[in-house]
Amino acid sequence: MDKSLPQHRHTTFTEDGLIYMEGSRTILIPTSSVGILRKELYENIGMNRVKGFLIRYGAHLGREDAKIIKKKFKNETTVTKIEKGPVYHQLRGHTKATITRMKVKNYQDKISLYLEGTWEDSYEGFEYVEQFGIADAPVCHTLVGYANGYLTEICNQKVVFKEISCVGIGDKICKWVCRTVDYLTDEMSEELKFFKEEPIVKELELTYEKLLEERNHLKNVSTINNKLTEEILKGKDLPAIMNLVYELTDTAILVESAEFKPIASGGLSQNEWKEINESFKEYIHCQKLKRKPFYQTEIISLENHTRLTSPVYLQGELNGYCSFICDLEDKEPHLLQMIIERISTICSLYLLNKRTELEAEERVKGRFLEQMIHGEYTKEEIVRRSHFVGVDLFQDYYMVVVCIETLFDSYKKDLTFLEEVMNETSLYFQKQGKSILTGQQGNHLVMLLLKQEVEEEGIQKVCEHYLETFSKKYPSVSFRAGISMSSDEIEKASESYQEALTSVRMTSKTNNLMTFESLGILGPLINSNNKKEVERMALYTLRPLGEKLEDHKNLELIKTLYSYLLNGGNLERTASDLSLSLSGLRYRIGKIEKVMEQDIKHPEVSYKLLLSIQALISIGTLDLEKY
Known part of the structure; x- marks a missing residue:
């Protein structure tokens, strides 16, 4: 009695549980x-290497079945042999394959071929989604290989x-497309690399060479970084440091501010910088x-030069640009990128x-000015201390x-913000x-300016330009300024402050700008030590509106009256202002x-x-601007 399992014309099941397909032992x-195996391979040797591995594995299966068919x-006919391919592929359990278009030509011992077709129920596609989710590119590598x-x-x-x-x-x-090399397109020729088996030893050799090269690069970068750090510790300024970079790399370097002004350079003259500045x-x-914000190192090819540029960030803000100016064909771009990024950090x-030094210095100056305003110093003390602030x-x-x-919603x-504006x-x-x-x-921000330094332009023009610049820099902020009369008595700084x-x-x-001189008699009147009397008389003159300044309706009428009086009783201008x-x-x-x-x-x-x-x-009792 025959005890073997049911037979298939292509597959044999023996009674001891072994399976043979076309005489070749097969396993289920x-x-x-297979999906789990694929996942492990991805995690251990990388997706590209796994893709090549699966394609070559599938190709071996396909070649073995083709040899059987040819025999x-x-x-x-050739067409019959080609059509047997999907049948045997389906017997492997991989997919249900169908040819939808075929073009075959015989050339002596070779066949020229173009095919289109479909794979239904691809096990690879379903298992990939199960293990990894939706992919970015097709994943049926074993099917392609077969x-x-x-x-x-x-x-x-x-093929x-x-x-x-x-x-x-x-x-x-x-869906798939198949071509022999005589029908090949540039896009499909990219796939050929996956059929070239690279031994793992060869790949390890290449990896070792790359690691060796990277180690040498890191060694060079570390050497440069150490030398630059030494120069900074010696107190060298940025121009001296950039000259050293030029000597060490034999590559011109330029550090520019965020406003594209040169801060320091090495191997680059001022005329050369001017030539390349406009294009950058x-x-x-x-x-x-x-x-497209500039966040990382870029190779920038411009009309008159090529630069490798790294942004210089300081406390989260773009503060400038650090660039190698060179023809990268004669250089090692990767090494230069590593160096420029280190230099960018050093610049930061x-x-x-320097900013910390400046802020500390300004705090000392600011404290000194505030103490003078409060009258804490005699003239002799101011003389003695002025040497330390560097202002005559x-x-x-x-x-x-x-x-x-x-x-802002908080004090x-x-x-x-005021500290930022001061700096x-x-x-x-x-x-x-x-x-x-x-x-x-x-x-309030308080400034002391020397008359000699603003005399040519005039203090009013200097302040107008300052207010215009900072209003543009901070468009959501209101800036207004008051200017005192000039004084040659520094011990009376508090009086000048009161005037401003x-x-x-x-x-x-x-x-938004007012000089003390333009106030006429009002200025000296208020600046004397009779503020309480002036306030009492002013409120009395404005009675009964002045009796309750916290009353919204009273403020509305006082503001109307003020605008009317300022416009000389002109109704049209007053109506327009209000x-x-x-x-x-x-x-x-009325x-x-x-x-x-x-x-x-x-x-x-x-x-x-x-x-x-x-x-x-003027004495701060009434503020119509807030109303």
Whole structure:
């Protein structure tokens, strides 16, 4: 009695459990096990190497089946032999293969071939999704290999398969195209590299050579980094350091600010920098328009030069650019990139150190100015201490108070921002070559400027340009400034401060700069030691509106009255300033006259009222800008 298992015309099952396919012993493996094996291979030798491994594994299976077909059907046509391929492929349990288009030509001992077809129920596609999720590219590498090996053996020349859709990337079915080398496209020729088996020893040799090269690069970079660190510790400045970089690398180097101004260079003259500066500036401008921020090292090829540029970041902000200027064909780009990134870091540390020094110096100067304002020093003490702040205080000077109004929701943020503006102010005047002391009083920035250094341009023009620059730099912040009269008595700095403070209180949104001189008699009147008497008289003159300044309606009428008086009684200009209709303004003027029981058109009355409102503003009792 025959005890063997049921037979198939291609497959034999023996009674001892062995399986033979076309006389060759075969084993059955669950597809899930193959999926796990694939996952382990990915994690241990990498996706590209696994792809080549699976393709070559599949190609071996395909070649072996093709040899069987050629032997069994040696008298059949080439087309028949090709059509047997999908049948045997399906018997392997890999997929259900179908040829949808075929073009075959015989050339002596070779066959020229073009095929299109589908794979349904690909085990590789389903297992990949199960193990990894949806892929970015087709994943049926064993199927590709099998079909390639089979048809290469049949056609007697190299055949390349390529998946054009795959269930592994979310498609409903796998589709493929096949060509012999005479039909090959550039896109498909890329797949040939996966059929070239590279021994693992060879790959290890290449890896070792790369590691050796990388080690040498790191050694060179480390040597340069150590030498540069030594120079920084010796107190060398950035230009000296960049000259050393040029000597060590034989490559021109340039460090530029975020505004594209040269900070330091090595192996590059000023004329050479000017030639390349405009093209780089234009390139960065175009990148900004394209919303492509500059975060990492880039090779930038421009019309008149090529540069390897690394951004210099300081406390999270772009502070400049560090670039090698060279023809990279004669250099080692990878090595230069490693060096330029180290130098960029060194530049960041250098600039941070300089900024810290500057901030510490400005704090000392600011504290000194604040103590002078509070009258804590005698003239002799100021003489003795002025040497340490580097500003000659024994000449005429101006005091300037800058009022800074932000939209921050906390006092702490206001103070942090004010400190930032103080540092930026010091840098601003430092770039102009002007000596300055900066300090802080409440939410005000206080500056002492030497008359000699601003005389050519004029203190008013200097302050106008400062306000314009910082308003553009911080568009959401309001900047207003008041300027004292010039003084040659540094021991009376507190009086000059009061003059500037009085002036800044008289500024408005439409007039953000005021000099003490422009206040006329009002300035000296308020600056004397009779503020309480002046306040009491001003409030009395404005009665009954001045009796309750916290009342919203009273403030509304006082603001209307002030604008009306400033415009000389001109209704059209007043209505425009207050965004009121003429009828609405006339109603308010009538109400003011009725409440105050005064004719505000009378010159003497209008003068007293205007002077009283200005007095209250200048001493800080009234702030119509916040209303």
